[in-house]
Amino acid sequence: MGSVTSELPLQRTPLADAAETGLKIVVVGGFGVGKTTLVRSVSEIRPLNTEEVMTQAGRGVDETTGVEQKTTTTVAFDFGRISLNQHMVLYLFGAPGQERFWFLWDRLFSGTLGAVVLVDTRRMEDSWYAIDRLEHHRTPFVVAVNRFDGDDRRFSLEEIRQSLALGEHVPMIDCDARLRSSCKEVLICLVDHLYALALSQEGTP
Amino acid sequence: MIRKPVDVGDPDRLYMVTGGRSEADDSFDLVTLVVSESEPTQGMQSEHVRILELCRHPTAVVEISAELALPVTVVRILLGDLHDMGKVSARHPRAAASVAGLPETALLQEVLHGLRNL
């Protein structure tokens, strides 16, 4: 089993006493793509880290006893938070995009407003699985391209859309995960998209 | 990310904290906000005490988990106990007066407004 840590001693800032609604947005992407950096840039608390332990039954049968094995898998994720107003608080979850974390995703995605897929153009294939799962779950998402300094090839957003086989309806945006203003734009891009989707649904009786 | 090992990976400790149970209370979402309804009492399990102290102000399940350095699943079990004892109340996502009955568009408008004001 892994560990649950935070990098620094905690300085807890409590929520407003009137806080009553927690909302979720998930940030997914491959290793080192900037998920934690994005969360840190917009969070009002230093990102915290915790883990979920999942027990999966029936992953193979013990040969000597014939008993079904239970495997326990632990996966860490980090999160930050934004108090939107006195009543509503938005939690941002940074989740690893690799296939072996599918069970964490199923948990995180349930009830989530939507997701940000963070992409590094040098390793575009790292986002394929994440996009596939989001589409499967019908979780609305936007794609944010984190432009690293070494990103000399500078694919255009259209080229990236093609390479990821994204439909025209998926918004794309450039970002620098280190900049608060840029991350804020990414979140607004997502919520604008969610709003447009909700509006069209409310329009259809 | 740099991760320091903390002594929670010990299955024995997890077993003791939860009294050997592994069925977590799924009604607690990661972002359910938990609020203490009473002060800790003598002889209470230390994890229960910590939770009651933390939740003097509304605190999300996931923050309790990070703060106690315990997996979310374990925290759900502990919260289930406290809830059954009437020691905490839970503000579940979307059940709140401020959003219940709100159409999705109105909710999202509030979110947008909050983000723009950041």
Ligand SMILES: Nc1nc2c(ncn2[C@@H]2O[C@H](COP(=O)(O)OP(=O)(O)OP(=O)(O)O)[C@@H](O)[C@H]2O)c(=O)[nH]1
């Ligand atoms: N130049 C540049 N560097 C960045 C940017 N975003 C993140 N980084 C750096 O990239 C490295 C990885 O960023 P993280 O935020 O830790 O990435 P992550 O996705 O959380 O990584 P894992 O959790 O390990 O998968 C860090 O050293 C960041 O400082 C960016 O927009 N531009």
Ligand SMILES: [Mg+2]
């Ligand atoms: Mg990270």
